[in-house]
Amino acid sequence: MDIRMRKLALSDEILMQVEKPARYIGNEINAVMKDKDLVKVRFAMCFPDVYEIGMSHLGIQIIYDMLNRFEDVWCERLYCPWVDLDAVLRRERIPLFALESQDPVRDFDFLGITLQYEMCYTNILQILDLSGIPLLAGDRGAEDPIVIGGGPCAYNPEPICEFFDLFYIGEGETRYRELISLYEDCRETGFDRKAFLRKAAGIPGIYVPSLYEVSYKEDGTIEAMRPLYPEAPATILKELECDLSHTYYPEKPVVPFIKVTQDRVVLEIQRGCIRGCRFCQAGQLYRPVRERDLAFLREYALKMLASTGHDEISLSSLSSSDYSKLPELIDFLIEECRRQKINISLPSLRIDAFSLDVMSKVQDVKKSSLTFAPEAGSQRLRDIINKGLSEEVILEGARLAFEGGWTRVKLYFMLGLPFETESDIRGIGELSNKIAAVFYETVPKEKRNGRVQIVASTSFFIPKPFTPFQWAPQCRREEFLEKAYFTRKTISEQLNQKSIKYNWHEADASVLEGIMARGDRKLNQVILSAYKKGCFYDAWSEHYKNDLWMQAFEECGIDPDFYTVRERGTDEIFPWDFLDCGVSKEFLLKEWQRARAGDVTPNCREQCQGCGASRFGTGICYEKRGGREA
C-alpha cells in the first residue's frame, strides 16, 4: 500500500490546528494492520483519557496483542480526543475513529473501555457521544457496537452500568475468545442484541447489568439485587489467569511516536500483592499473588527491547521487592542493559540495603530521589492500616541512602484515614523532621552539598470497594482541607522545616472520586447530567468543574453525602456485593474490626489468613511457607 493512500479521518487543516496531531494518526511501530475484509470481528479498545496516558497502560497492550493473535479479530486502539479536537469533531460532525484503520468507531462490533479510575466516567460518555453511539445501553440497536467495560473500576460497575452493555470482571486473558465466538455465532443468524447479551451473561466473569433489578430500602440502601433471567448468575466470580508464565504477553508492544508517560518496555513480574494494606483496593482485587517465571521474564525482556528499540525497561508490579527471584532478575537485567545501553527503572522497591545497592548501580544517585510510602505519620495509624513499615526501618533506610549519596527523599502519606487523630497527623511532620535529622547526623558538614530535600505529599483517603475500609466514612471537603492545613502548620513547626516541602491534593475531586467509588445505580443519571452540563476530563484539575457536578447532584435529587460521610453498617448490602473478587466479605469485615483494634495482620508469605483467594488453586496460597497452609 502506498503511504499516501492511507487516508486519515482528519484533514490536514484540522490536524494542523490541534495540539500534538500525532495523537490521532496511528501508524506507530508495531501497530497491527489487518485487512478489514478478512476479519469477522472488529474490536475498538479504548482508554478513556488522552493518548499519552492511555498509551502508557500495560493492560491494553496485553489485550490488544491477544485479540490480534485471533485471526478472525482486528483490535484497534482509541483514546479521548483532547479538548481542542473534541470541539472540532462536534462542530464539524466528524465521527470518532479508531487509530489503525481510521474508520468510525460506530462501525465496529465491540467497543471495549478500560476503567482505571473513577474520574474518567464522563470521558466514557464523550467517547460514546463523539462516536454516535447512544449513551444509554437500552437505546442501542442491532448495528451499534457492543460496549464492554473492564478494569479495576468494573469491580463496582453500578454508577456507570447504564452506559455499558456488559462488563468483564477480572483479568482479560481468559474469556474474550469465548465471548467473541459467541458473538460470531449470534451474528450468523439475524442479530438480536438482547438474545446475545442473555447468552453472554452465561459466560463466567461476564456481567450484563440490564438483566438485573435493584430494589432499595427507605433509607436509600440496597434491599436486594435480583437477576431477571435464568442466564444471569446471582453472583459473578472474577476471572483470573492462573498461570502467568504461560499466557498472552506482547512481544511487540506498540511504540508511540510522541513522548508518553510510560515511554519504555514494561515487564510485569507478578500480579497481586502479599501485603494486605487495608486501604488498598489493588491489594485485594488481584489476589492471589502469582509470579511470572524468570525464564519467561528474560525471554520477553529481550524480545520487547529488540522489537521496540526502547532505551529503558521498567519492572511493573504492586510491590517489586516481594518478587521472590528479584536478585536473579536484576542481575540479568543489569548485565544485559549495560551491554545494550538500556536504562533500568525500578519503581515500587522498598528501601533497604539490597534495593539501595541495586539503585546505585542503575541510576545516577545525585539526580534521583528516593521514595518512601509510610502512608501514615504515626506507628499507631500505620498499624491500623496494616502498613508493615516501622519508623526504625524508614530511618535506617534513610541513613543508608544518605550514606550512599542520595540527598532527595519523597514521602507519601494519606490524610483522612479511619480513626486518624491530630497526633497521627502531627506524626507526618515529625517523621519528615526525623529523616532530615538523620541526614545531618549521617553526612558530615564538609560532604554536604546544601540541604537535604524532603518532599512530603499527602493525598486524601478514599474508601474503596473490596477493601477492609469499605465500611469506613470518608471525610468531607472541609475536613480534608483542615487536615491539610494542620499538616502544613505542624510541618512548619519542625526544627528542620526548611528542608521539608509539603504538597497536598485537591479536595473537591477526592470527594467526587469517593462518591463514584462506592456509588450505586442512581449515579448514572448524575454522571449523564454532569456530562451534558459540560463536565469531562475530570481527572485533569484544570478541567474539573466541581460546581457543575454539584448542580447535577441537586437536579437529580441525589445527596452526595449518602455515599461518603456515613459509616456503613456491617449488615448493609453494598452495590458491588453481587461481585466476588475472591476475597470474602467475612475476611474483609474481620480486617475492618482488626483495624479498629489496631491489630496488625501478617502478610501472605508469613501466614495465610484465609481470605478466600486460595479457591483459584494457584499462586502464593500453594507455596511452602513458615505458617499454616491454606
Add this chain to the structure above:
Amino acid sequence: MKVRVKFSKEGPIKFIGHLDVMRYFQKAIRRAKIDIAYSAGFSPHPILSFASPLSVGHTSQGEYFDMELNSLSDIHELRERLDGEMAQGIRILDAAILSEGEQNAMASVAAAGYRVSFRNPCVFPEHLEQELVSFYERDQIPVVKKTKKGEREINLKEGIYHLEIRDHEVYMLLDAGSGSNLKPGFVLEAFFAEKEIPLPEFPFQIHRLETYKMEEDGRLVPLLGGDAWEK
C-alpha cells in the same frame, strides 16, 4: 567512523515533530542493531545529529542525519536494515561513510530546495504567479522579520537563491544556514502581505526537495552525493 543517512518523510507521518523524529530514529537504530557509539555517563545516549529540523506538517525527500559508529560491516546492508525498520512514510534513501574531516550535517547546511503548493488553488491564480516572479526579480526585498529580540528589517532577496513557478507550484532555493535560515512560508507570506491579499489558515503544503552544503568553489551540492544545484 561517521555515517551520513538520507531519508524522506511523506504522508501522515509529516505530523510527527522534529524532536519525535529524533527519538524515532534512536529507536529504529536500536531495532536495526546498528553498532552506534554512545556518549559516556549514567544515561548514555546514541551519538546522532540531524541536519536541519523540518516543521510539523511539511514533507521532505531530502532529510539527513549523521551517526557515529563503532563498527560497520557493509554500508549497503546498513541502509537496507535501517530501511526495514521504518514506519510507513519514512524511507532510507541513501547512506554513506563520511570522509575524515567532513563537517557534521548540521554545521554544513547552507541551503535547501522547496516545492510549495497551494491547498486551495484559488489562493494563487495565474496573475499572481507573474507578480510573484516580479517580486523575486527585484534587487531589494525589504521585509520586517520578528525575532525573539524584537523586529528587524532584512533584505529577503539575499536569502532567496532562486525562485520559479512550474505547473502552479513554487520552487525555491533558500538560505538554510544557521542564523540566516529562511522559511519558504515566510517568503510567500511576505509576498501576500505586500499585495495586501489575506491568506487562509494553513494555505501551503511545503515539501523539502533537498538540503545542500556549499563547496569551497561556492557550488551548492546535496549533503550526500548527487549533482551540484543548477538552475
